[in-house]
Amino acid sequence: MNADESSLGRCPDCSERISEAWLLVEYEKDDGTSGVWAECPACESVVAPE
Structure with a gap:
């Protein structure tokens, strides 16, 4: 497994990579897509990783 597989994305404020260990909430949006807060x-x- 490489590091990208466990990454939720990057912080929109400081661009730091956020791993799955920092996941707080996973939810389904009204349009059917999923979203996360970490x-x-x-x-x-607390941000929505990009």
Whole structure:
């Protein structure tokens, strides 16, 4: 497994990579797509990873 497989994306505020370990909430949006909220380990903000 490479590091990208466990990554949720990057923080929209500081661009730090956010791993699945920082996942807080996973949900389904009204349009049927899924979304996540995670804590950024670098800036300690709760964000929707990009």
